[in-house]
Structures are given as structure tokens and as C-alpha cells.
Amino acid sequence: MAARGASAKYDCAVIGGGHNGLVCATLLARGGRSVVVLEANRGLGGAAATREFAPGFRVSACAHLLHLMPAALQRELRLDEHGFIAAATQMPTTALVADGAALARGAGDVGGADAAAYARYDAPMRCLAAALAPMLSRVPPRLGTHRWSDLVPLLQLGWRVRRLGTRDMRELLRIVGMNVYDLLEENFESVELKGALGLDAVLGTNFGPRSPGTVLTLLHRLAGQSTVGAAGLSQPKGGMGGLCDALARAAGAAGVVIRTSAPVARIEVDRDRASGVLLEDGERIAARTVISSADPRTTFLRLLGTGHLDAGFARRVANFRSRGLAAKLHLALDRAPDFTGLKPERAVGRLLIAPSLRYIEQAYNHAKYGEYSRAPVMEITVPSINDAGLAPAGRHVLSAVVQYAPYSLQGGWEQERARFADLAIDTLARYAPGLRGTIIASELLSPLDIEREFHITGGHWHHGDLAFDQFWMVRPVPGAAQYRTPLDGLFLCGAGCHPGGGVIGAAGRNAAHQVLHEAA
Ligand SMILES: Cc1cc2nc3c(=O)[nH]c(=O)nc-3n(C[C@H](O)[C@H](O)[C@H](O)COP(=O)(O)OP(=O)(O)OC[C@H]3O[C@@H](n4cnc5c(N)ncnc54)[C@H](O)[C@@H]3O)c2cc1C
Structure with a gap:
């Protein structure tokens, strides 16, 4: 030029x-x-960004849940x-389970044998994450300099870790390099709960639950979440x-x-x-x-x-x-989806298809070889339930992150996009049986599409x-x-x-x- x-x-x-x-x-x-x-x-x-993917149907193009921006x-x-309004705050997370039950997930939600285990697991994890949280909003220090601006953040981090006390400090050192699979196996019985908790460690990453470093990615996410205050998981209007x-x-x-x-x-x-x-x-x-x-x-x-x-x-x-593994599925629906066993008050929230750690790991295994699993992992919202303006009156939009969708897919995305979208819809329909008949329009953004549309290498x-x-x-x-x-x-x-x-x-x-x- x-x-x-x-x-x-x-x-x-x-x-x-x-x-x-x-x-x-x-x-x-x-x-x-x-x-x-x-x-x-x-x-x-x-x-x-928000995009209109079918006439009158709008949806968050990639990111759909706000849960990390510090208050x-x-x-x-x-x-x-400047006009920011949350359409929903404190959104609950629910793990969908194939037999029709839906497992509430979150403090105070978990029942049965895992209730006490959840409390034992959750409190120290949040405490460790809170100790790491200030790192997120600081310029990382440089190693090997004698400048105070580089030394002070290292000393502060050391001090925050020291202040955790001997037991939590030892635990942090023990788990930080671990994989989330082993950590959750140590703590819980419920297969579904382990799957739902494990997904948070790998969503958006190039890892499966057995990959080393997935406790670190989980702590990193929890550290971000600890800064958002009362809003919790939210959806912008x-x-x-x-x-x-x-x-x-x-x-x-x-x-x-x-x-x-x-x-x-x-x-x-x-x-x-x-x-x-x-x-x-x-x-x-x-x-x-x-x-x-x-x-x-x-x-x-x-x-x-x-x-x-x-x-x-x-x-x-x-x-x-920088090869992405997350695709995005958008559905325009002529009525709200009916997930079997899901209470209406939880349909407003975040829904997960990650029924076990093994399921997630198997989905990841395919991606390592440039393939996709027939059973993908999904994070779903129905944003029009909280914000009717996203769809024409009485109609709805469904937004789902579908993982693992390898950027370098064997056969290529042009060939496979429609098949993968179909597979994702079939997966959803296992949990919401009537869904297919309610679809007016759909869109699947593969990592390659995300690369092209948003200029992100690897999507x-x-x-x-x-x-x-x-x-x-x-x-x-x-x-x-x-x-x-x-x-x-x-x-x-x-x-x-x-x-x-x-x-x-x-x-x-x-x-x-x-x-x-x-x-x-
Ligand atoms: C499928 C998917 C789902 C996600 N879901 C969530 C979620 O629910 N919650 C969450 O918190 N995060 C989520 N994320 C992550 C989140 O969306 C991104 O990490 C975040 O938006 C990145 O913001 P950014 O401003 O750093 O970069 P970007 O959003 O990538 O912005 C960079 C901008 O630079 C522009 N640009 C690039 N090259 C040029 C150029 N040469 N000239 C001019 N402009 C250029 C691009 O067009 C783009 O607008 C998701 C990501 C994906 C892919």
C-alpha cells in the first residue's frame, strides 16, 4: 500500500x-x-462484543459471562x-446430568456426602486465590534487578503467602504444580461434582484435567473472581x-x-x-x-x-x-429450552456439560490429535431469559462455549463446521430433548472463524x-x-x-x- x-x-x-x-x-x-x-x-x-447472528437475535460473540473484572x-x-447495567448478577452454576437430574454447584448448594468435603475444599482454595489476587492488577516484576519497583511486588507476594500460615502455605506449595484431576479426586466422591469443578480449570485453555499446571489455572481464575465483589458471575445488559x-x-x-x-x-x-x-x-x-x-x-x-x-x-x-480450542455455538430458539430436571430459578444461570473428569479428559484427548470428540464439553447460558431485548418477543437465544474444538482440525473447518455444530446440538439435546424442534437459526464460530473475525492468532x-x-x-x-x-x-x-x-x-x-x- x-x-x-x-x-x-x-x-x-x-x-x-x-x-x-x-x-x-x-x-x-x-x-x-x-x-x-x-x-x-x-x-x-x-x-x-455483541453480534446479531440472525435477524432480531443478538448474543455475546465470544465472552458471555462477566466474572473477572475487578469491582x-x-x-x-x-x-x-457511562451506562453499564448488569442484566443479571450472582448467576448460579448448574451441572447438567444425563439422567435428567441437575446438580447445583456452589457454596451452600452441594448436598449429601460432598457437602462437608466442598466446604473443606472451597474455603482454603478461595483463601489461596485471594492471596494471589493482588498479582493480577500489578505489573509483573523483573527478575535480577535491584530496583525497588521490582523487588517490592516479590516481597509483597512472599509476605502474603507467608501470612497464609504454615498449613495453607504448605498446601499451596503442594498443589500449585498439580493437575486438577488429582486434586479433585483427593477431595470428592461425586463424579458429577468433580467434572463441574474441573471444567473451571480448563475452560479456554489447551489442557485437560490431567495436564500439569491445571491447579494453577484454577487458582488464577478463582483469584480473578475474588476481586469482583458482590456481583459474582454476571451478564451485562x-x-x-x-x-x-x-x-x-x-x-x-x-x-x-x-x-x-x-x-x-x-x-x-x-x-x-x-x-x-x-x-x-x-x-x-x-x-x-x-x-x-x-x-x-x-x-x-x-x-x-x-x-x-x-x-x-x-x-x-x-x-x-496460541492455538485456540474453544468454539462458540449460538442458537435462535422459538421458545426457552427445557433442560430436564433443571429448576426454573437455575435456568437464569450458567449450565455445564462436563459430567465427569474422565469425560473432559477424553474430549481433550481427541483435540491433541486435531480431532474433536463426539462428546464435547460445554458452558451454556440462555441470556434472553435475563435480558428479553436480545431476542424478538417470546423467543430466545442460547449461547454455548463448545470445547474442545481444535484450531488445526483434521479435514479443515470449512468441511467440518456444520458437522461439529450438529454434534454440539445433539449433545445439548441429550439434556434438553425437545431442543432441535425449536431452533430457528444457528451459528457456529470455530477458532478459525474467531481468528478471522476478531484478528486473534489461533482464535x-x-x-x-x-x-x-x-x-x-x-x-x-x-x-x-x-x-x-x-x-x-x-x-x-x-x-x-x-x-x-x-x-x-x-x-x-x-x-x-x-x-x-x-x-x-
Ligand atoms: C469462545 C470464547 C469464549 C469466551 N468466553 C469468555 C467468558 O465468558 N468470560 C470471559 O471473561 N472471557 C471469555 N473469553 C475470553 C475473552 O473474550 C478474551 O480474553 C478477551 O475479550 C480479550 O480481550 P482483549 O481486549 O485483550 O483482546 P481482543 O478482544 O481480542 O481485542 C483486540 C482487538 O484488536 C483488534 N485488532 C487486532 N489486530 C488489529 C490491527 N492490525 N489493527 C486494528 N485493530 C486490530 C481486534 O479486531 C480486536 O478488536 C472467551 C473467549 C473465547 C474465544
Whole structure:
């Protein structure tokens, strides 16, 4: 493309108007910077957008449950003033069981022999997660420096772990590297309960319950959940796009210029420093600082180019694992689905198809070889029950994450998409027998579709696996783990950074702090 010359100059250009890009831009503007957000798509929100997939039927495109964004960040952004409304809070989780029973899951819900075991398991897990939670909203420290800004967070973490007391500290050290399969086997009898609890450790990841490190991913999720306050698991009004609309209004109120349909083709470099971006249509936008919420492989390999990176760093980025395994199924229904044995007051919540740890592990086994299981794992909501505006009067939408759907599917997604969608519907129909007859329209987004529509390499939930070697101080890769990158003036702010994916906003917030701190 031919460059058309500079049209404008800003202090900061943020690539991507997903929720992290919007959070980052708002905080930079409030810090006194002139900021432009450049979003490739026509709409904002990225993987946290709402889409109309059939006339009159709207649904959250990828993320459908808000359960990780800290209450303190929502207050800091004044989201209520900017029109954020929750259609439902404190949503219950229920494990669907094939014989028609539905197993309530959550504090106070579990009965029988597992009630006492649940209390024994849940309280210490929440305590450990709460000790780790402050890590999520801080820039990860660098190893090997003597700067207080790097030493203090390490000391604080050590102190919080020490304060757990000898028993919990020992337990944390014992379990943190374990797999969730063994942890749950140690604690519970109920096969269904173990399946439901195990799913939280692997949803959105490239793991099965027997994979090492799945207790860490579970603690990470619980740590995020411990910061959300009274809302618990919630559903934004208007779908997840409702949250991003409020974020966009907060950004606008802070003075951020937002441009959609503005795909960035290249990050520009002048004298070894980022100097702005070039849009695909040839427009050049000058900026002293460029902050990218695009995934790390897109940012470094496609937008910057390896010519500006040393070979070792470029290799680490190329090896950043980012093949997604989660697909999304959307159904337009002419009436609310009738799940056998599910009490109406629980239909408003989160429903799981993960009837045992073995079931989840077997579904994962197929994915390792580029296949999908005939029995996928699912996380389901019927958002129109809480928010009638998502569907025409009396009708409903169903939103389901379907896992494990490997990005590199044998046979290819063009061939297999319809078959996989059918399989997912058959799986649902085992729990809601009349479902098929009520379907008006359907849509399946495979990881490949998610990659294409939302510009996320591999269509990965977290922009890249959340595993020990891609975690915290080494996320996404050593040399870029504090949001700054080897190129002066270029920062990251998306899910590929600490603390990873999910609608949290912490990567955007931490990155803004880092940019403001560096310039101070
Ligand atoms: C199927 C699925 C279900 C999920 N469910 C949940 C859930 O229920 N709850 C939850 O908390 N999380 C969920 N997640 C995870 C969550 O959606 C993501 O981790 C999160 O939305 C990532 O936000 P982000 O702002 O970092 O990045 P993104 O949302 O990916 O935003 C990045 C933006 O950058 C834009 N962009 C990329 N390249 C360019 C370019 N060259 N020029 C301009 N713009 C560009 C993209 O278009 C995009 O808008 C789910 C994810 C998936 C895939």
C-alpha cells in the first residue's frame, strides 16, 4: 500500500478497540495523554462484543459471562455513569446430568456426602486465590534487578503467602504444580461434582484435567473472581457489547479519539523507536507511544516485523503457543429450552456439560490429535431469559462455549463446521430433548472463524496458552513481560500479557500505568 503521509499526531496510538484497548486508552487519556484507538473491525469490543447472528437475535460473540473484572476497576472507570447495567448478577452454576437430574454447584448448594468435603475444599482454595489476587492488577516484576519497583511486588507476594500460615502455605506449595484431576479426586466422591469443578480449570485453555499446571489455572481464575465483589458471575445488559459500549463512552468522555474500520498494517519505526502506525489504506498516524492490544504474534511478527527484533526474541514470539480450542455455538430458539430436571430459578444461570473428569479428559484427548470428540464439553447460558431485548418477543437465544474444538482440525473447518455444530446440538439435546424442534437459526464460530473475525492468532481465548512457561513474569515471552517491549515506545496491553485473557481489563490498566510511569 502507498503511504499517504501523516494525518494526525497523538501521544499514544492504541491498536485494537477490544475491552483492554479501551481500558488502556481511557486511563492514558485521564493521565493527560492525547490518545487514538484504532480498531480494525466496524464495531468495538473484540472478543467481548455483541453480534446479531440472525435477524432480531443478538448474543455475546465470544465472552458471555462477566466474572473477572475487578469491582475497583469498574468504579475507577465509572462504568455505571457511562451506562453499564448488569442484566443479571450472582448467576448460579448448574451441572447438567444425563439422567435428567441437575446438580447445583456452589457454596451452600452441594448436598449429601460432598457437602462437608466442598466446604473443606472451597474455603482454603478461595483463601489461596485471594492471596494471589493482588498479582493480577500489578505489573509483573523483573527478575535480577535491584530496583525497588521490582523487588517490592516479590516481597509483597512472599509476605502474603507467608501470612497464609504454615498449613495453607504448605498446601499451596503442594498443589500449585498439580493437575486438577488429582486434586479433585483427593477431595470428592461425586463424579458429577468433580467434572463441574474441573471444567473451571480448563475452560479456554489447551489442557485437560490431567495436564500439569491445571491447579494453577484454577487458582488464577478463582483469584480473578475474588476481586469482583458482590456481583459474582454476571451478564451485562445487551450482551458483553453492553460493557464495551460503556467502556467506549468512558474513553470518549476522557477525550480518546476512537476510529473503527481502521486496520493497522504496520507499526512504524524511526531511529530504533516506535513512531506511529500505518493503516491499511495508507494513512499514517504519528504517535510517540504505540500500545498494541493485538495478540503478541500479530504485534511482533506481522505489524512490527522481525527485522526490528533480535533473533532470539523473534523465535520466542514465534513459539508462543496460541492455538485456540474453544468454539462458540449460538442458537435462535422459538421458545426457552427445557433442560430436564433443571429448576426454573437455575435456568437464569450458567449450565455445564462436563459430567465427569474422565469425560473432559477424553474430549481433550481427541483435540491433541486435531480431532474433536463426539462428546464435547460445554458452558451454556440462555441470556434472553435475563435480558428479553436480545431476542424478538417470546423467543430466545442460547449461547454455548463448545470445547474442545481444535484450531488445526483434521479435514479443515470449512468441511467440518456444520458437522461439529450438529454434534454440539445433539449433545445439548441429550439434556434438553425437545431442543432441535425449536431452533430457528444457528451459528457456529470455530477458532478459525474467531481468528478471522476478531484478528486473534489461533482464535485463542487468552491470545496464547496460560501455562507455567507463558505465565506472569514470562508472559507472553521474556523481554516483553512488563508490557514494554524490546522496541522503545512500543507496549502491549492485550490478553496475551499478564494476567491473560478473560474480560478483566487488568492488562489494559497495568499497561497504561507502565506507559505513564515510564514517561514520568
Ligand atoms: C469462545 C470464547 C469464549 C469466551 N468466553 C469468555 C467468558 O465468558 N468470560 C470471559 O471473561 N472471557 C471469555 N473469553 C475470553 C475473552 O473474550 C478474551 O480474553 C478477551 O475479550 C480479550 O480481550 P482483549 O481486549 O485483550 O483482546 P481482543 O478482544 O481480542 O481485542 C483486540 C482487538 O484488536 C483488534 N485488532 C487486532 N489486530 C488489529 C490491527 N492490525 N489493527 C486494528 N485493530 C486490530 C481486534 O479486531 C480486536 O478488536 C472467551 C473467549 C473465547 C474465544
